[in-house]
Each structure stands twice: as C-alpha cells, then as structure tokens.
Amino acid sequence: MVVVGAGIIGAAIAYECAIAGLSVAVLDRGPVAGGTTGAGEGNLLVSDKPPGPELDLAMMSLRRWREWSEEHEFEYEPKGGLVVASTPEGLKALDGLAAEQRTSGVESLGVAELAEYEPHLAPGLAGGVFYPQDAQVMPALAAAALLRHPRVTVHTGVTFTGLEGGERVTAARTDAGRVPCATVVNAAGTWAAEVAARCGSDVPVMPRRGFILVTEPLPRIVRHKVYAADYVADVGSDDAGLKTSPVVEGTAAGPVLIGASRERVGFDGRFSVPVLRRLAAQAIALFPVLAEVTVMRAYRGFRPYTPDHLPVIGPDAAVEGLWHACGHEGAGVGLAAATGLAVARGLTGADPGLDMSPFRPGRFA
Amino acid sequence: MPDADLAVIGAGPAGLAAAGAAARAGLTVVLLDPAERPGGQFYRHRDGDDGRGHHHWRDYLRLAGDLEGVHYLPGHRVWHAEPGEPHVLHCLAGNRDERPVTVRAAKIVLATGAHDRALPFPGWDLPGVMTAGGAQALWKGQGLPAGRRVVISGTGPFLLPVATGLLKAGARVAGVYEANRPSAALLPLALDPARAVEGAGYALALARHRVPYRTGRAVIAAHGEGRLESVTVARLDRDWQPVPGTEKIVTCDALAIGYGFTPQLELAVQLGCAVEDGPDGSAVITADAAQATTVPGVWAAGETLGVGGAVLAMATGALAGHAAAGTTPPGALLRRRARQRRLAAAIAAAWPVRDGWREWLRDDTVVCRCEEVDHGALKRAIADGARDVRSAKLLCRAGMGLCQGRVCGFPVARVLGVPDRPNRPVAQPVRLRDLAYPDTSRGEHR
Numbered sequence: 001m002v003v004v005g006a007g008i009i010g011a012a013i014a015y016e017c018a019i020a021g022l023s024v025a026v027l028d029r030g031p032v033a034g035g036t037t038g039a040g041e042g043n044l045l046v047s048d049k050p051p052g053p054e055l056d057l058a059m060m061s062l063r064r065w066r067e068w069s070e071e072h073e074f075e076y077e078p079k080g081g082l083v084v085a086s087t088p089e090g091l092k093a094l095d096g097l098a099a100e101q102r103t104s105g106v107e108s109l110g111v112a113e114l115a116e117y118e119p120h121l122a123p124g125l126a127g128g129v130f131y132p133q134d135a136q137v138m139p140a141l142a143a144a145a146l147l148r149h150p151r152v153t154v155h156t157g158v159t160f161t162g163l164e165g166g167e168r169v170t171a172a173r174t175d176a177g178r179v180p181c182a183t184v185v186n187a188a189g190t191w192a193a194e195v196a197a198r199c200g201s202d203v204p205v206m207p208r209r210g211f212i213l214v215t216e217p218l219p220r221i222v223r224h225k226v227y228a229a230d231y232v233a234d235v236g237s238d239d240a241g242l243k244t245s246p247v248v249e250g251t252a253a254g255p256v257l258i259g260a261s262r263e264r265v266g267f268d269g270r271f272s273v274p275v276l277r278r279l280a281a282q283a284i285a286l287f288p289v290l291a292e293v294t295v296m297r298a299y300r301g302f303r304p305y306t307p308d309h310l311p312v313i314g315p316d317a318a319v320e321g322l323w324h325a326c327g328h329e330g331a332g333v334g335l336a337a338a339t340g341l342a343v344a345r346g347l348t349g350a351d352p353g354l355d356m357s358p359f360r361p362g363r364f365a
Numbered sequence: 366m367p368d369a370d371l372a373v374i375g376a377g378p379a380g381l382a383a384a385g386a387a388a389r390a391g392l393t394v395v396l397l398d399p400a401e402r403p404g405g406q407f408y409r410h411r412d413g414d415d416g417r418g419h420h421h422w423r424d425y426l427r428l429a430g431d432l433e434g435v436h437y438l439p440g441h442r443v444w445h446a447e448p449g450e451p452h453v454l455h456c457l458a459g460n461r462d463e464r465p466v467t468v469r470a471a472k473i474v475l476a477t478g479a480h481d482r483a484l485p486f487p488g489w490d491l492p493g494v495m496t497a498g499g500a501q502a503l504w505k506g507q508g509l510p511a512g513r514r515v516v517i518s519g520t521g522p523f524l525l526p527v528a529t530g531l532l533k534a535g536a537r538v539a540g541v542y543e544a545n546r547p548s549a550a551l552l553p554l555a556l557d558p559a560r561a562v563e564g565a566g567y568a569l570a571l572a573r574h575r576v577p578y579r580t581g582r583a584v585i586a587a588h589g590e591g592r593l594e595s596v597t598v599a600r601l602d603r604d605w606q607p608v609p610g611t612e613k614i615v616t617c618d619a620l621a622i623g624y625g626f627t628p629q630l631e632l633a634v635q636l637g638c639a640v641e642d643g644p645d646g647s648a649v650i651t652a653d654a655a656q657a658t659t660v661p662g663v664w665a666a667g668e669t670l671g672v673g674g675a676v677l678a679m680a681t682g683a684l685a686g687h688a689a690a691g692t693t694p695p696g697a698l699l700r701r702r703a704r705q706r707r708l709a710a711a712i713a714a715a716w717p718v719r720d721g722w723r724e725w726l727r728d729d730t731v732v733c734r735c736e737e738v739d740h741g742a743l744k745r746a747i748a749d750g751a752r753d754v755r756s757a758k759l760l761c762r763a764g765m766g767l768c769q770g771r772v773c774g775f776p777v778a779r780v781l782g783v784p785d786r787p788n789r790p791v792a793q794p795v796r797l798r799d800l801a802y803p804d805t806s807r808g809e810h811r
C-alpha cells in the first residue's frame with residue numbers, strides 16, 4: 001500500500017498498518033514532517049473537546065500514544081492541562097463542560113487554588129479545571145520514530161500525481177515513476193483536497209492559519225499546558241476572522257510556547273505582526289512574569305480544517321482502494337494514533353474499535 | 366503618514382552611501398543600525414579613533430559627513446520588516462532601557478551586510494576558537510588581541526588584514542592557513558582593489574613578522590583541556606579533503622577561523638524579496654541593474670548581494686540611493702560598480718568553499734553549538750527523512766538555539782546538499798512586553 005504524506009497522520013497509518021503485517025511505501029513531496037506536523041505544538045488534548053465523536057477518537061488515541069511512548073522516544077510528556085476562567089460565570093461553564101466530559105472518560109479536577117498548580121499565574125482569576133490526561137509530544141520526532149518500522153519505506157521528495165486503474169486502484173503515479181499497489185491513503189493534511197482531486201475525488205479540506213511564539217529556554221515557570229476557557233469556543237468557531245486566545249505551555253526542552261491564533265486566509269504565509277502582538281499581550285495577561293521574557297522565534301502553520309471540524313477518515317465513496325485520512329485541523333497530532341489504528345483495522349477487515357461513521361468521507365455530498 | 370521617504374537599514378559603507386545619495390537628492394532619510402557608531406563591520410572603530418589601521422578612512426569620513434542631512438538612528442535593531450505603503454519597521458532601541466520603536470517609510474534600502482562564516486571541525490567549540498571577524502572586532506573595537514599566540518585558518522583575502530590587525534594589537538601569529546591555492550597575482554588586488562599597491566603591504570607585514578602564510582592547508586581539528594592549546598593543520602587536496610600523513614600540530618591559545626561571509630537576509634525575506642544562490646554558496650538578494658529588489662519600493666545594496674568589499678558596497682549603496690530618489694546616477698558610479706563586480710566574481714571563483722571539509726567532521730563533532738547537536742545526530746536526522754534546514758532543525762534541533770542557525774545554517778545546508786535559505790520572522794530576540802506594545806502598524810488599533 002501507498003500512503004501519501006509523511007506527516008504525523010501518514011506516519012501513524014504506516015506504523016499501524018506495518019504492525020498489522022502490511023508493507024507500506026510512504027511518499028512525501030517534501031521531507032518527513034515538513035508540512036503542518038512540523039509547524040504545530042504536539043499537544044494530545046482531551047480537555048478542549050466537548051463530548052462527541054472527536055472526543056471519543058481522542059480518548060482512544062491517547063491510550064495508543066501512551067503505548068507508543070513506551071517503545072519510542074519522542075519527548076512524550078504527560079504534564080496535564082490547566083484551563084482557567086477569569087469570571088465566576090466562565091468558571092461555571094467550565095465546570096459544566098468538565099462534568100459532561102467525565103461521562104466520556106475524561107478525568108478532571110476543579111482547582112480553586114490556581115497558584116498550587118501554576119505559581120506564576122496572574123492573580124484574580126476565578127478558578128480553573130485541571131486535566132491530568134492532557135499530554136504533549138514532539139510531533140516531528142514522533143513521525144520519524146514511527147516511520148522507522150522495518151516494513152515501512154519512506155520516499156521523500158516524491159510528489160504523488162494520480163491513480164492508475166479504473167474502478168479499482170492498481171498503482172500510484174508519482175513524479176518519480178509508478179508504484180504498483182491496491183491501496184492508496186490520502187494523508188496529505190492541508191493539501192488533501194489537491195490529492196483527492198488528482199484521484200478524481202474530493203474532500204473539503206481547507207487551511208486555517210496559526211502562529212506560535214517561542215521564548216528563550218526558561219526554568220520551569222510554566223509547568224503545564226495552560227489556556228483560557230474561551231479557547232474551546234475559538235477551536236470550534238466557524239468565524240473566518242482572526243481568533244486568538246491565550247495558550248501557554250512550558251516544554252521539556254525549556255522554551256515556553258505561546259499560541260494560539262486561528263484565521264482563514266488561504267495559504268497566505270506572510271507573518272502578521274498584529275497577530276503576534278495579540279498573542280504576546282494575552283500571554284502576559286495570563287502570566288505577568290512573561291513580560292520580561294524574550295521571544296526567540298515564531299512560526300506559522302496551516303491547520304487542515306473541514307466544514308464540520310471533524311477529520312475525514314475512511315474509504316472514498318467512489319474509488320475502490322482509495323482511502324482518506326486528513327482534515328484533523330488543530331488536533332491531528334492528538335488524533336493520529338487512533339486514526340492510524342482505525343485505518344489499519346479497516347484495511348485488514350478488523351473492528352475499528354469505534355464508530356467511525358461520523359468521519360466518513362462521503363458525508364459532505 | 367510615513368516618518369520618512371526612505372529608511373536605510375545598515376550603516377556600513379553601503380548604507381552610508383545610500384543614505385547620503387538619497388538625502389542629497391532631497392529625500393528625508395532615516396538610517397538605522399544596531400551599532401552605536403556608524404561604519405558597520407568594515408569601519409568598526411573606537412571613540413577618538415584617528416583612522417590609523419583602517420582602509421579608506423577618508424572615504425569613511427566623507428560618508429560619515431553625509432550623515433548631516435540624514436536622521437541617523439544608532440542602536441536600532443529591526444526585528445521585523447513589514448512590506449506595504451508605507452513599509453513598517455519594528456525596532457528595538459537602546460541597550461539597558463530597551464524600548465520598542467516603529468519606523469514607517471515609503472521606501473527601503475536594505476544594506477544589512479553579512480556575517481562571518483565558520484565551518485565546524487573537531488574542537489571548534491573550545492574556548493579560544495573564534496571567527497576571524499570576531500578577532501578583528503576585538504581589535505578594532507577594543508584594541509585587544511584575541512590571544513598571545515594566534516592561528517588563523519579559513520579562506521579568502523580577509524584572513525590577511527585579520528593577521529596584520531592581530532600583529533598590531535600585539536599578538537604573535539603562529540600561522541595563516543589558507544585552504545585554497547589562489548594565484549599570487551590576484552591576492553593584492555583582492556585585498557585592496559582600489560589601491561592594489563597598498564594591498565601588497567599586508568604581505569610585507571607578514572614577512573616582517575615572519576608569519577607563515579600557507580596555502581592549500583587548513584586547521585582540521587583543535588585540541589585542549591577546557592580551552593584551546595593546539596590545532597592540527599593538514600594539507601588539503603583540491604576538494605579540501607585532508608591529505609593523510611600531512612597533519613602537524615601547532616600550539617596556540619587562540620584560533621581565528623573565516624570561511625567567507627553569509628549575507629544577512631532575514632529582513633529581505635520578511636519583506637518578501639526574492640533571493641537566489643550567490644556565487645559562494647550563500648543566498649543573496651535578487652536585484653536588477655538599478656538595485657531594485659522584486660518588492661516595489663525596496664532596494665538592496667552592499668554585501669546583501671554577495672560579498673564584494675567596501676568599494677563595491679559604496680557603489681551599490683550610492684546607486685540604490687539614487688534609484689530610491691529617482692535621480693540619474695553619474696556614469697562613473699555605474700562603471701565602478703561594473704569593475705568591482707568583475708573583481709568580486711574573480712575573487713569568489715578563487716576562494717570557494719569546497720565540500721571536502723565534511724571529511725573533517727567526526728560523529729561526535731558538534732555541528733550546532735547552541736543546541737550541542739553533533740554530526741552523528743545530524744546524520745541520523747537525514748536518515749530519518751530530513752531534507753532541508755527546517756526539517757533537520759525539527760528532527761535534531763540543529764539551528765533551534767540562540768543564534769537561530771546563523772552559525773550552523775551554512776554547514777548544515779552543505780551537509781544536506783541544499784541551499785541555505787534564511788527564514789527568521791523574528792530577526793532579533795524581542796521581549797514579550799515589547800512585542801505586545803500597541804503600535805499603530807496597519808490593521809491594529811491602539
């Protein structure tokens with residue numbers, strides 16, 4: 001089988017399929033993790049998802065990520081997430097969400113004394129909820145580790161150009177020749193619509209731009225992933241305009257990562273100083289000590305989003321042998337492990353372990 | 366309303382010439398530079414410096430005289446340049462009381478110069494090893510010799526003024542090792558294109574101090590317990606692979622290395638200017654005959670176009686100033702640029718960086734000093750699917766540290782076999798509070 005895309009999704013699929021006994025060729029027009037996987041933060045979050053199919057997928061994924069982390073080194077850190085609310089009403093809403101999430105298996109703890117978790121948080125916040133299951137990985141290292149499986153071969157610098165075969169896939173066409181195969185998985189992330197079009201199909205995946213600021217390495221002044229309650233609303237928002245909400249976290253390597261912005265501006269790669277200013281101001285509002293901390297760099301990526309904010313996972317509605325696994329928006333790293341499992345199980349005729357129908361590619365027709 | 370018709374970034378020879386030409390043509394000009402004094406690397410000097418030991422000091426005084434008509438902003442570091450009408454420059458000014466400053470200008474001349482290029486080899490991370498430019502800055506800026514007994518290694522005509530500078534500062538120079546074998550005829554000309562005769566003076570100074578100048582040789586390893594004590598010098602073949610059996614140990618307490626210069630292009634890239642491969646392996650700004658970049662209202666001058674020396678920098682700077690002002694440049698200026706460009710091309714061809722230096726690396730040789738990434742880790746990243754500088758950074762952290770790949774970008778790109786393309790949206794470290802500072806750049810209200 002052929003997987004198009006050597007991001008975290010393609011790597012997870014290749015790895016799980018290899019474990020299931022398949023031989024996998026992974027193609028990428030760029031390097032490993034050169035797409036959105038190299039431009040994201042690598043949080044494995046359950047805290048930001050309301051109950052529903054995405055949360056179920058995230059819970060399944062979290063379990064698999066934990067297993068992976070026992071066999072591979074990719075800076076897995078189960079540091080936990082702290083969601084804070086500035087007003088009593090905000091805190092009430094947060095507690096309500098946490099109660100609902102509990103029915104899906106999400107553990108959480110109401111926190112009245114925020115300083116016990118994060119001593120440097122701004123005073124005067126109403127309170128928060130701590131999610132011990134939230135974790136983090138270094139996504140590029142994770143992709144590279146998974147792709148080292150002996151039944152996986154990686155072909156970088158190779159562009160997928162289309163399919164061969166009529167009703168059934170018989171080969172993948174590339175700019176470096178054809179690769180005979182019965183299955184092609186479209187794991188091209190934000191570029192999945194283009195890959196689908198080359199197969200005579202379509203998936204409605206579009207880019208949603210985000211910026212991240214990275215500080216100088218610091219002693220652990222931010223211990224967890226910390227974000228404000230309005231982040232959850234931004235993630236699910238349908239607004240094309242700029243959304244920013246403070247997301248601040250310390251990393252094992254020392255630098256603090258500051259996000260998160262969301263904008264639909266196509267593939268406009270230019271940096272936006274106003275967005276960076278807002279991210280900085282919001283981070284300082286949450287952690288006043290950060291005011292004197294130095295930003296070393298900033299980067300941006302394009303999250304692959306779909307109209308209903310759910311990923312596209314499963315066989316193509318028309319072309320036999322073509323599968324899609326894309327459109328994971330701002331949660332592709334977190335959802336990668338379950339996506340890999342579900343595709344491998346689907347391809348080998350096993351039970352996916354979860355109702356995958358909410359993710360089926362044909363749902364947009 | 367823009368603050369000025371023209372902002373010139375960089376107050377070296379190119380920037381000074383550009384600012385002067387544009388101001389004389391009637392533009393309001395701001396000139397920004399991170400240093401406290403004008404002159405850039407080339408004219409780096411101390412207070413009360415009388416110019417002895419500086420080349421073209423008279424040119425410098427003339428250029429500095431032009432500053433009268435220019436709004437000169439020393440101590441200004443541009444951390445981000447936004448293209449538009451007007452262009453917006455986000456700066457940090459001052460040292461201890463650093464503060465954010467925003468400068469708007471209808472036009473920009475980029476004269477951001479180049480920084481020293483080093484190649485890694487075993488032991489290059491020992492204290493006592495520095496870049497040739499760093500050694501020169503110590504002497505020019507503070508009058509200090511880099512060490513008592515100094516070895517110089519690398520390639521290019523620049524090694525010689527560094528050697529004579531060290532001699533003047535009171536150091537002993539144990540040897541100058543030039544990796545290439547340039548023709549003897551080209552050397553004096555390359556050293557001082559305007560006055561080839563004076564250039565030959567370097568050779569005399571070295572001879573007088575009995576400093577060995579050896580070509581086709583380089584320092585391929587440095588040794589010492591906690592700090593530099595000696596180096597291994599070896600003869601190199603045409604591709605710079607060390608010739609076995611030719612290694613010899615030279616004792617020293619300082620080593621200055623210089624393998625040419627890498628243009629500083631982050632602001633150009635931020636503005637959206639196209640860049641291309643320069644003659645010596647580093648990227649340069651793409652510019653037309655009038656010094657215009659591919660972005661409207663942005664011109665480039667000096668070493669951002671490839672290393673060519675101060676005379677060429679002044680010529681391209683003055684031409685960029687004329688172009689920005691819309692005045693016709695004197696024909697003599699165009700002829701000087703043409704002449705100097707031919708010379709620069711000949712120099713680039715005579716002092717290339719050959720890939721054989723990669724043989725100097727061992728698996729445990731540090732490639733990225735900030736993050737302490739060794740060559741073995743870089744090779745593993747390549748085996749894992751790293752194909753460019755960004756993916757190498759993601760997979761082994763090379764270039765992720767304090768210098769943001771300014772030092773290791775070139776060698777890492779060479780190991781990968783790809784062009785080094787600078788992409789640093791934050792060109793200077795900036796405090797979060799200065800970043801959050803509400804300014805009036807487009808799209809953001811106070």
Ligand SMILES: Cc1cc2nc3c(=O)[nH]c(=O)nc-3n(C[C@H](O)[C@H](O)[C@H](O)COP(=O)(O)OP(=O)(O)OC[C@H]3O[C@@H](n4cnc5c(N)ncnc54)[C@H](O)[C@@H]3O)c2cc1C
Pocket residue numbers: 004005006007008009010027028029030031032033034035036037038039040041042043044045158159160161187188189190191192195209210211212259300301302303304325326327328329330331332333334335
């Ligand atoms: C700022 C930001 C922060 C984020 N933070 C998080 C987070 O904390 N947690 C989280 O879970 N997610 C996060 N994300 C989202 C996450 O990064 C993505 O959902 C995920 O990386 C998508 O992975 P992917 O493998 O689908 O896509 P990609 O990594 O983009 O991989 C797709 C690959 O396909 C290749 N490709 C495309 N077309 C072709 C072709 N024709 N031929 C060959 N190859 C092709 C591309 O080169 C690319 O390498 C963040 C994203 C951004 C932008």
